[in-house]
Amino acid sequence: MAFVHPLARGAKVWTAKSLDDSEQRVLVIVTTISLDPSQKGYKKSLVEKLSRAARDHLAESQEAGAFVLINRLRDWKLPES
Secondary structure (H helix, E strand, O other), X not given: OOOOOOOEEEEXXXXXXXXXXXXXXXXXXXXXXXXXXXXXXXXXXXXXXXXXXXHHHHHHHOOOOEEEEEEXXXXXXXXXX
């Protein structure tokens, strides 16, 4: 069952490998909402709403053991040097 939410632009389960070669399945959720509290436009309530939906989805589907929220690559800002 795929994760679908109005605040998510896409989601996919990926396998992450740790330093000891163990593997864990992770639900990676791409969103356009600001995820950094120090950024303009950050809304804690939206991040919490999307996180809660992800936790609920994982509890029901058992397809992954964790989730991560990320912004689209084109929305990433490089720190100024």
